[in-house]
Amino acid sequence: MQNVWTLRLLGVAMRPWHCMLTIAGLVITLTCNESFAAVIINGQEAHPHSRPYMASVQINEKHKCGGFLIDKYFVMTAAHCRDKNRTLTVVLGAHRLSKIQPQWRFSVEDYYPHPNYQRRKYENDIMLLKLVKPAVKIQDVKEIxxxxxxxxxxxxxxxxxxxxxxxxxxxxxxxxxxxxxxxxxxxxxxxxxxxxxxxxxxxxxxxxxxxxxxxxxxxxxxxxxxxxxxxxxxxxxxxxxxxxxxxxxxxxxxxxxxxxxxxxxxx
CATH class of the missing domain: 2.40.10.10 (Trypsin-like serine proteases)
Known part of the structure; x- marks a missing residue:
């Protein structure tokens, strides 16, 4: 019997190579969200701000994908996270996304998915997000x-x-x-x-x-x-x-x- 594989991305189950995730971008503000779940499997809560490179990639201030800061102007994420029809933002310096605390939101100036990315196969599934402003001298934010x-x-x-x-x-x-x-x-x-x-x-x-x-x-x-x-x-x-x-x-x-x-x- 042939196995039927299902990929699950962005909370939607689909047959292989037929689903698409959306991600967010980057802007400096205080952020407060109340509307989503968050669990790494068989893990535990990280010590607050112990991973200062972590980014929450968001649409309409709601988390959609992860990402990580690799340069003062660039966040790395997966290419399948992009939605060309939505405005994207990225939050840096966060631990609890719904809590009112200093969290830095950046607009994305441009998107650089790998030129050989294949959406149907998730091949070369990597993308760089160019920030409008550099993420420098910000509390709890550091490149990896x-x-x-x-x-x-x-x-x-x-x-x-x-x-x-x-x-x-x-x-x-x-x-x-x-x-x-x-x-x-x-x-x-x-x-x-x-x-x-x-x-x-x-x-x-x-x-x-x-x-x-x-x-x-x-x-x-x-x-x-x-x-x-x-x-x-x-x-x-x-x-x-x-x-x-x-x-x-x-x-x-x-x-x-x-x-x-x-x-x-x-x-």
Whole structure:
């Protein structure tokens, strides 16, 4: 019997390669949202402001995707997060998104999805957001360095994923930043699970009943190994939010360094 795969992104379950996420942009203000859930699977609440690179990518002041600051003018996220018909913003310096506290909102000046991004397959699922103003000298906001080689995040590496993404489970939701430990798995194991949906230039974590992982709304966030951003949250199996037995898939950042550097050096 042929397996039917479902990807779950932005809280909507769809057949593979037929769903689209929207993300937000960036503007300096105080933000206060009340309307969404946030859970990293098998994780815990992060210590407030301990991940100062984290960005909440939003539409109409509602969280849609994760992201992370890699340069004073640029936030990295997943290419599938973009919605060309919506105004995008990004919030930096946040922990609890609905709480009235200093949170910095930036408008996005321009969008740079990878030129070879394939929306139907989520291939080359990586994008840079150019901020209207630089994110400098801001409380609880700091860039994260990128992995430069595939040695960062090699199989067996203990890493972490964080975000405000929603979960369909019955447990209480939270709007505080969550973090979970994850282990990078061998390429062969990931390919075994994903079969024809396995893509080049990715890495995977999870694959066990007790694995930590991400859920809808976490797309675009970073996979961090030894304080380096190694991957960008891309996609997962549609039914594995609570028990991610099927590996979670990330875009491997080290494979895109030349494109990243070329894009940033334009400004």
């Amino acid at each position: 360095k990128l992995a430069k080689t595939d040695k960062n995040g090699k199989p067996g590496s203990l890493c972490e994923v964080s975000g405000w993404g929603a979960t369909p489970s019955s447990r209480p939701s939270t709007e505080r930043l969550q973090v979970a430990n994850v282990t990078v798995i061998d390429e062969k194991k990931c390919r075994h699970y994903w079969k024809e949906h396995y893509l080049p230039n990715v890495l995977c974590t999870g694959g066990t009943k007790r694995s930590g992982g991400f859920c809808q709304g976490d797309s675009g966030g970073p996979l961090v190994c030894q304080n380096l951003a190694v991957g960008v949250v891309s996609f997962r199996h549609g039914k594995n939010c609570d028990n991610p037995e099927t590996p979670n898939v990330y875009t491997k950042i080290s494979r895109y360094l030349k494109w990243i550097q070329k894009t940033i050096k334009q400004f």
